[in-house]
Amino acid sequence: MTTTPIGAAARPETATAMLDVRGLKKVYEGRGRTVEAVRDLTFTVGSGELVCIVGPSGAGKTTLLRCIAGLLDCTSGEVVLEGEKVTGPPPGMAVVFQEYGRSLFPWMTVRQNVELPLKEKKVPKAERRRLVQEALEAVGLSEAQDAHPFQLSGGMQQRVAIARAVAYEPHLLLMDEPFAAVDAQTRADLEDLVRSLWKRLGVTVLFVTHDIDEAVYLGRRVIVLSSSPTVVLEEVTVDLPDERDQLTTRSLPRFAELRGHVYELVQQAKSGHRPAS
Amino acid sequence: MDAGRKILLLLAVPVLLIAAWWAATAGSTNFFWPPLAQIAGTFGETWFTGRFTADVLPSLARLLVGYLAAVVLGVGLGTAIGSSRTLRGLLEPVLEFFRAIPSPVLVPILMLFAGIGNEMKVLVIVSGCVWPVLLNTVEGVRALDEVLRDTARCYRLRRRSRLIHLVLRGASPQIAAGARQALSIGIILMVISEMFAASNGVGFTIIQFQRSFAIPQMWTGIIMLGLIGIVLSLIFRVVEARLLSWYTGLRMSQREG
Ligand SMILES: Nc1ncnc2c1ncn2[C@@H]1O[C@H](COP(=O)(O)OP(=O)(O)OP(=O)(O)O)[C@@H](O)[C@H]1O
Ligand SMILES: [Mg+2]
Numbered sequence: 001m002t003t004t005p006i007g008a009a010a011r012p013e014t015a016t017a018m019l020d021v022r023g024l025k026k027v028y029e030g031r032g033r034t035v036e037a038v039r040d041l042t043f044t045v046g047s048g049e050l051v052c053i054v055g056p057s058g059a060g061k062t063t064l065l066r067c068i069a070g071l072l073d074c075t076s077g078e079v080v081l082e083g084e085k086v087t088g089p090p091p092g093m094a095v096v097f098q099e100y101g102r103s104l105f106p107w108m109t110v111r112q113n114v115e116l117p118l119k120e121k122k123v124p125k126a127e128r129r130r131l132v133q134e135a136l137e138a139v140g141l142s143e144a145q146d147a148h149p150f151q152l153s154g155g156m157q158q159r160v161a162i163a164r165a166v167a168y169e170p171h172l173l174l175m176d177e178p179f180a181a182v183d184a185q186t187r188a189d190l191e192d193l194v195r196s197l198w199k200r201l202g203v204t205v206l207f208v209t210h211d212i213d214e215a216v217y218l219g220r221r222v223i224v225l226s227s228s229p230t231v232v233l234e235e236v237t238v239d240l241p242d243e244r245d246q247l248t249t250r251s252l253p254r255f256a257e258l259r260g261h262v263y264e265l266v267q268q269a270k271s272g273h274r275p276a277s
Numbered sequence: 278m279d280a281g282r283k284i285l286l287l288l289a290v291p292v293l294l295i296a297a298w299w300a301a302t303a304g305s306t307n308f309f310w311p312p313l314a315q316i317a318g319t320f321g322e323t324w325f326t327g328r329f330t331a332d333v334l335p336s337l338a339r340l341l342v343g344y345l346a347a348v349v350l351g352v353g354l355g356t357a358i359g360s361s362r363t364l365r366g367l368l369e370p371v372l373e374f375f376r377a378i379p380s381p382v383l384v385p386i387l388m389l390f391a392g393i394g395n396e397m398k399v400l401v402i403v404s405g406c407v408w409p410v411l412l413n414t415v416e417g418v419r420a421l422d423e424v425l426r427d428t429a430r431c432y433r434l435r436r437r438s439r440l441i442h443l444v445l446r447g448a449s450p451q452i453a454a455g456a457r458q459a460l461s462i463g464i465i466l467m468v469i470s471e472m473f474a475a476s477n478g479v480g481f482t483i484i485q486f487q488r489s490f491a492i493p494q495m496w497t498g499i500i501m502l503g504l505i506g507i508v509l510s511l512i513f514r515v516v517e518a519r520l521l522s523w524y525t526g527l528r529m530s531q532r533e534g
Contacts, residue, residue: 071427088430095431102424107446107523116442117432148523150530168432 018047018172018204019068023077026063037063039229040077050198050205052215054262055225055233056270061208062098064230065174068206069095081172090172094165098176098208100158104149110136111145114164121168135167138193140186155182162190166197173205179214188246191218195244212266216240216258217249224265226274233269236262311493320497328482333501336478339395340467343402347463348456351407355414355452356444365415376412380405380466384473393474401470406459413455417448450524453517460513464506479505 026038037060045051055061066072068079070089079086081093094117097103104113111132118128136142139159149157158181165173175194179187191214198205209215215222216238224233238258240249249255299313324333358364358372383404384397391397421444429443445452471480483498485491518525 066427069427069431071430089433091433093431095428097424097428099424102422103428105425105428105442105446106527107449108442116434116438120432120434120438148526150523150527 016047017044017080018049018082019045019206020080021064021068021077022080024064024067024074024079025076026060026067026072027075036229038067038074040231041225042077043223043232043235045204045206048198048202048204050195050207050218050220052207052209052219052222053225054209054212054215054222054266055230056227056266057210058228059225059269060228060230061225062176064225065095065176065206065208069093069174092171094168094170094173096158096161096165096173096175096178098180100161100178100181101149101154103161104157104164106149109146109148110141110152110160113149113160114167117164117168131167131169132163135163138166138197139163139190155186158182159186159190162193166193169201170203173203174208175205176208177210178207179209179211187214192246194218212259212262213250216255216262217244217246222258222262224262224269226269227272231274233273233275234265236265308490309492311496316493316496316500319493320500323494323497324501332477332479332482333505336467336471336480337505339398339470339478340402340463343399343467344406344459344463346399347403347406347459348410350403351410351455351459352414352445352452354407355411356418356440356448358411359415359418359448360444372408372412376408380462381469384470388474398467398470398475398478402463402466405466406463409458409462410452410455413451413458414448417451418444420451421447450521453521457510457513457517460509461506464502464509468502 021041021043024038024041025036028035028037041064053061053064063072067074068081068086070079070086070093081090084090105116108116114132114135115128118131123131133142136145139162141156141159141163144152144156144160149160152160158178162175162178165175179190182190194205194207195218197203207215207218209218219238222236222238224236225231226233236258240252240254240258295313302310302312303314305312358368380401384401387397387400387404391400425443425447429439434443467478468480468483471478472484475481479498479501483495483502486495486498
């Protein structure tokens with residue numbers, strides 16, 4: 001990559017808040033069944049930060065992300081993005097859904113899928129071509145451009161969804177367990193891709209995962225959620241050097257410590273432990 | 278399966294039926310069941326000495342206009358109703374009522390309003406064809422994937438692109454199913470409306486033959502209708518295969534996976 005990386009040094013530590021989640025509560029009202037998925041979540045994400053969210057299955061991670069994305073109305077509390085209350089999907093946001101396969105348009109080819117949001121953003125044609133090409137190359141799918149999503153494996157479909165988000169050049173990137181369906185090697189590559197894009201574009205990333213190693217490796221901060229009804233169990237600052245790579249970073253003693261700490265927290269969350277309030 | 282074998286299987290039953298008809302009526306002296314050989318013999322002179330342009334083409338033109346109008350109307354209304362819960366709640370009972378009315382009974386009523394000209398026949402065809410298209414479109418629009426809708430919202434697709442790239446494309450398999458049903462209904466209504474009151478058309482001609490006891494000619498009319506049906510459904514299939522190739526592929530991959 002030829003562009004100068006905007007690393008931590010270039011980014012002020014006390015960054016302005018990009019995203020402010022205040023007292024978020026979400027109760028699903030079904031027929032005769034109400035589920036309190038999220039009870040009370042408050043946290044802040046600075047501009048250009050990469051924050052990981054971990055929590056047990058069913059903790060409401062997807063619910064949280066959908067509220068932030070403006071796809072779901074919260075029951076109480078609010079989400080403030082760049083100083084404005086979120087009431088619908090804001091401009092400059094991309095989401096990689098957990099159900100990646102269902103988020104691709106089956107009647108479009110891979111390239112058309114990646115290109116559509118750019119057309120909507122009125123990106124000029126030549127620029128569009130370049131962005132699509134680069135994004136597909138970045139996820140290793142330039143060969144599959146003309147295939148339809150159903151002709152690809154689950155992991156490849158996931159990468160198309162990621163390429164679409166990347167080509168869009170968002171300010172805010174929300175990813176919901178995006179690497180769940182890819183093999184270990186691809187996963188490592190994609191993790192590095194997310195890190196390098198984050199550095200290059202200065203995008204704010206909120207990354208949901210159930211993989212503790214991944215959360216510590218990627219994030220500058222890891223927010224651990226309790227089990228449902230959900231509150232923040234603890235925010236762990238990942239004080240690892242900003243230049244990370246799969247081998248050295250993962251073998252640092254500090255990495256093991258942080259990993260162990262988050263692991264313990266998640267175990268506590270699973271057993272129903274909640275912070276004393 | 279190789280192509281030759283496929284064609285052989287495809288044609289086996291029709292050929293058998295024709296052979297049976299041929300054999301059963303071969304020595305027939307029954308006035309109403311003339312030998313198939315005789316019917317086939319009169320086919321050419323009955324239809325290709327002026328009647329094709331005088332009767333078949335006007336019939337087809339009315340069918341085409343009525344059918345296309347019904348598809349446009351059905352898809353338009355169906356999309357609106359499928360996208361809006363309020364509209365659905367308001368209209369569903371009414372739709373059920375209108376759908377339950379067999380369109381041929383509308384012919385005498387429409388004759389009062391629209392006379393016995395082309396307008397009446399086109400209206401009859403529209404009134405019958407619109408329902409399967411409309412109801413299938415509503416279903417198709419409602420069944421759109423939730424995640425796909427969310428995706429379109431996140432990337433802020435504008436109304437127009439959302440309509441084209443998400444709603445219509447997504448509902449297109451169901452729309453096609455409705456349009457296929459509508460096609461056969463359209464052919465039936467084309468004939469019926471011409472039998473009531475007309476001065477040309479295939480249905481009119483068949484009735485004329487029957488009234489003048491030109492029985493072999495009457496039979497050729499029925500064969501003509503069958504042929505029209507086959508040709509139109511073939512055209513339909515070709516168009517459908519082109520537009521919905523993704524859907525065929527998707528379904529095949531799901532079956533294998
Ligand atoms: N549409 C809905 N209607 C009712 N309840 C829902 C709905 N969506 C989610 N829930 C409930 O809310 C809770 C949180 O669900 P959510 O999908 O947000 O969890 P998650 O943390 O993303 O889980 P996973 O890690 O398995 O993806 C669950 O108990 C779930 O049953
Ligand atoms: Mg989830």
